[in-house]
Amino acid sequence: MTLTNPTQCGLPPWHTVGPLLDNADAATYAPAPLGLLEARQAVADHLNGAVVPAHVVLTASTSEAYSWIFKLLCNAGDEVLVPAPSYPLFGFLAGLEGVVVRHYVSVYAGGEWQVDTAALGEAVHSRVRAIVVVAPSNPTGSVLRMAELAAVEALCAHNGIALICNEVFAQTCGIYGAWPADGVRSVAGRSTCLTFALGGLSKACLLPQLKCAWIGMSGPAADLDSALAKLEIIADTYLSVGAPAQVALAQLLAMSTGVQANLHQRLTQNKNVLQIAIYDKPMTILPCFGGWSAVLRLPLGIDEELAALSLLDHAGVAVHPGNLYDFADHGHWVIILLPEPDAFAAGVAGLRQAALSWATDDAHD
Ligand SMILES: Cc1ncc(COP(=O)(O)O)c(C=O)c1O
Structure with missing residues (x-):
């Protein structure tokens, strides 16, 4: 129940994708630092025209997008503020750029997760260069509310720092229940502060192996122009997105x-x-x-990590303990909902068995 690789869950229609990549237009190497124009146009269309193709930058992955943005915005020792709980990659991505990660918390109260915007404001100081938001969040699946976005944007604009919004799960918005009227689906095209909206084929089409992602950029004109010019130099240094995926991008996104x-x-x-x-x-x-995960809250007194190890030992079922995702308090498991139904049902049976033993232990207590 930790399977996050979408190519192993029987969903991506490779029989349709494969032929799209066999395109003679990809036979010639046409280096374009920010990506081929038709591919950037396809992303702009995918973002419903919220950004123009000239403000789209292609990268191999959203992880690479972060590293390019950190190179662009930060000197060694500068800081970025990232959410907690969240998926456990920011420390590595920032660390490899010599950038320091500071966490700001989302608090679970009244049945939903809310960014502690007051604490976030206090965390912004002179070395902070960006605030990262993941919306919908991995793993909590929480929504970014309009009021939260407005608070974050105001902080960024006031302090001259950037907003980086990871929207890879945008197309899963609202799948488990009605999407709140004030829920933010995308920050693409917003202009209060320098804004980077990140997405990619790995989640939009379940095709991480094609290595094609994007940044939709927007913001005040002078900041945007300057950032784009510098990003072009970074991108030109790597030229990392392959031609077949770029040439096929419009058709892939249509799928x-x-x-x-x-x-x-x-x-x-x-x-x-x-x-x-x-x-x-x-x-x-x-x-x-939204997202691909379910967060389970365990009963009081159950150690999330020991219980996960016991589940693995006794039932051969793997779950992620919440500490992998920097939950502020203990007592969570994260379950990935991608696996094929039979495998998932077998995992659930093991999990139910584990819960039965907790009930028995409780009775003994
Ligand atoms: C929220 C989120 N963003 C990005 C990624 C990585 O995506 P990519 O393959 O585009 O680097 C992951 C990986 O699971 C993720 O959970």
């Missing part, structure tokens, strides 16, 4: 709606199976709006 429909079905089916299996057990699935 994303169908891919996402199948994905949604898988995620909701697996989540329902999990929900039914634990309904009478002392653990709950926290509400979420």
